[in-house]
Amino acid sequence: MRLLIPFAFVHLCVASEDYLTKRAKLLLDESTMTIGGNIILSDKESIVNNCLMQHKFNEVDYGFDNPQYYNFSQHFFAYKDRIRKSKVYQIIRDMPKGAALHIHDMGLLEPNYVLNITYMDNLYVCFENNDVKFKFADKIPREDCGNWTLMSEARNSAENITKFDEKLMKYFSICVPDPAVIYPSIKEVWYAFTEYFKRVAPMMAYRPVWEQYFYDVLKKFRDDNIMYVEIRSVLLSLYDIDGSTYDPLITAKTYRKALKRFMKDYPDFFGAKLIYAPPRNIQPNTLDDYLKLAFRIKADMPEFFAGFDLVGQEETGSPLIEFIPQLQAAGKDINYFFHAGETNWYGTLIDENLVDAVLLGAKRIGHAYALPKHPLVMKLIVDNDVGLEVNVISNAVLALVHDVRNHPLSAFIAQGLPVVLSSDDPGVWGADPLSDDFYVAFVGVASRLSDIRLLKQFALNSLKYSALSSTAKVSAIRKFKQRWSTFINNFDCSRYSSK
Numbered sequence: 298m299r300l301l302i303p304f305a306f307v308h309l310c311v312a313s314e315d316y317l318t319k320r321a322k323l324l325l326d327e328s329t330m331t332i333g334g335n336i337i338l339s340d341k342e343s344i345v346n347n348c349l350m351q352h353k354f355n356e357v358d359y360g361f362d363n364p365q366y367y368n369f370s371q372h373f374f375a376y377k378d379r380i381r382k383s384k385v386y387q388i389i390r391d392m393p394k395g396a397a398l399h400i401h402d403m404g405l406l407e408p409n410y411v412l413n414i415t416y417m418d419n420l421y422v423c424f425e426n427n428d429v430k431f432k433f434a435d436k437i438p439r440e441d442c443g444n445w446t447l448m449s450e451a452r453n454s455a456e457n458i459t460k461f462d463e464k465l466m467k468y469f470s471i472c473v474p475d476p477a478v479i480y481p482s483i484k485e486v487w488y489a490f491t492e493y494f495k496r497v498a499p500m501m502a503y504r505p506v507w508e509q510y511f512y513d514v515l516k517k518f519r520d521d522n523i524m525y526v527e528i529r530s531v532l533l534s535l536y537d538i539d540g541s542t543y544d545p546l547i548t549a550k551t552y553r554k555a556l557k558r559f560m561k562d563y564p565d566f567f568g569a570k571l572i573y574a575p576p577r578n579i580q581p582n583t584l585d586d587y588l589k590l591a592f593r594i595k596a597d598m599p600e601f602f603a604g605f606d607l608v609g610q611e612e613t614g615s616p617l618i619e620f621i622p623q624l625q626a627a628g629k630d631i632n633y634f635f636h637a638g639e640t641n642w643y644g645t646l647i648d649e650n651l652v653d654a655v656l657l658g659a660k661r662i663g664h665a666y667a668l669p670k671h672p673l674v675m676k677l678i679v680d681n682d683v684g685l686e687v688n689v690i691s692n693a694v695l696a697l698v699h700d701v702r703n704h705p706l707s708a709f710i711a712q713g714l715p716v717v718l719s720s721d722d723p724g725v726w727g728a729d730p731l732s733d734d735f736y737v738a739f740v741g742v743a744s745r746l747s748d749i750r751l752l753k754q755f756a757l758n759s760l761k762y763s764a765l766s767s768t769a770k771v772s773a774i775r776k777f778k779q780r781w782s783t784f785i786n787n788f789d790c791s792r793y794s795s796k
């Protein structure tokens with residue numbers, strides 16, 4: 298063949314054997330370095346993989362040929378409803394995904410669920426300044442607001458209840474049809490995000506709601522083929538209908554109570570642990586109070602308590618450097634799972650939270666979005682085997698990255714870093730517990746060539762980097778492998794065919 302090609306073309310088109318060998322080796326070596334790159338697939342897994350990759354190639358190649366329509370270079374709100382049609386998504390949804398390790402208390406269930414809470418008895422509502430306040434009470438709430446009305450009365454006096462509920466539901470999500478206009482910068486979207494929590498908190502903190510909410514979270518996560526969760530919570534003080542409030546330790550106990558009830562109903566679920574994660578926008582003396590509570594929870598429920606974190610917009614909260622002596626002292630007894638580097642502001646104290654998180658011995662880091670700018674921190678993370686909790690959709694919605702192909706996760710995957718995928722607050726932007734994040738990471742962020750081995754390794758990492766004891770980890774991984782085998786053995790590619 299080669300002899301038939303004119304001489305001038307030989308140099309242009311056909312590289313030498315030697316060159317091609319070197320090239321192939323380089324690519325192979327790189328692919329072995331990636332997350333999951335060392336996994337060897339069984340024959341059955343390879344069959345599933347072929348089906349998965351055929352659909353993935355279709356999607357990616359369609360985007361390559363039609364970049365003007367490419368889903369992943371658009372805003373998540375623009376394409377999220379189209380995800381359900383994707384065959385890759387459907388396969389991922391059916392796949393066991395291990396654990397969700399970075400999720401927040403009140404941000405996990407969809408607007409419809411929150412709307413249902415407003416149908417409960419004894420809820421008061423107050424519409425004021427284009428916003429709404431809620432409170433469960435047996436008489437008009439004491440909180441300052443112009444016109445408290447019983448929710449049932451407000452609803453029944455509406456001209457059109459469907460319309461009334463549709464309007465109300467807009468307050469339970471930050472999804473909007475035109476995010477570029479409504480949220481021109483990180484400031485506006487974080488404002489809306491924070492307001493969501495402030496708005497729903499007085500509903501959720503009603504004791505009967507809090508417990509049921511977590512039970513229903515576990516149900517929804519289990520339905521998404523997740524077997525274990527670690528939930529971060531600000532641990533609001535719960536209250537009762539007569540206005541009496543409870544010690545936040547009770548809030549922590551309420552989680553465990555809901556978990557016990559859930560495990561009784563669904564014994565195949567592996568479990569849950571709690572990370573106490575109060576707001577970071579504080580003075581050092583408030584941190585002392587937080588840490589005291591953390592120690593009390595740990596003393597009371599050592600099995601259930603995983604550790605401590607601080608939450609809220611990193612850019613407007615206090616950086617970790619302000620609390621080093623306190624955190625160092627407490628760090629002898631409690632594990633840290635700090636949010637750090639959830640920012641585009643290179644060279645600021647916010648960006649340097651990554652340095653402090655690692656030096657303070659964090660077991661995992663939330664987001665670590667700015668990590669590629671810190672090669673030595675990255676090295677420490679690898680040496681100390683610190684898990685990186687990556688939440689791609691959250692980072693896109695909360696305005697760190699627009700086109701997810703530019704998300705640093707692609708580099709983390711390429712370098713084989715210890716990544717676990719999670720979803721942060723999927724209810725607030727109408728995403729699945731975990732499947733949407735797996736899908737966007739797999740098709741939109743990872744290499745076109747990354748295959749089922751990446752997904753399997755993400756799931757395995759979520760158990761490996763969990764706060765489970767080493768014996769529990771072994772058992773969790775064994776159970777995961779059983780589920781994985783069942784998924785592989787029952788897989789039928791024709792269920793995902795386009796026809």
Ligand SMILES: *[C@@H]1O[C@H](CO)[C@@H](O)[C@H](O)[C@H]1NC(C)=O
Pocket residue numbers: 356359360366367368376379380381382383384
């Ligand atoms: C977006 O994704 C969906 C699901 O894969 C697909 O049906 C649709 O064609 C995609 N749209 C574009 C413009 O790529």
Ligand SMILES: *[C@@H]1O[C@H](CO)[C@@H](O)[C@H](O)[C@H]1NC(C)=O
Pocket residue numbers: 409410413
């Ligand atoms: C809301 O309540 C209705 C009626 O009880 C129920 O059918 C529906 O499943 C609930 N929705 C959610 C999201 O919980």
Ligand SMILES: *[C@@H]1O[C@H](CO)[C@@H](O)[C@H](O)[C@H]1NC(C)=O
Pocket residue numbers: 424444446450451454
């Ligand atoms: C108070 O709110 C209720 C329901 O939201 C409404 O029907 C009523 O007109 C309001 N009253 C005043 C004085 O604004």
Ligand SMILES: *[C@@H]1O[C@H](CO)[C@@H](O)[C@H](O)[C@H]1NC(C)=O
Pocket residue numbers: 457458459460463
């Ligand atoms: C009530 O509002 C809904 C949604 O906005 C609309 O579809 C429906 O037609 C309205 N019903 C009446 C009786 O106007």
Ligand SMILES: [Zn+2]
Pocket residue numbers: 399401636663721
């Ligand atoms: Zn978070």
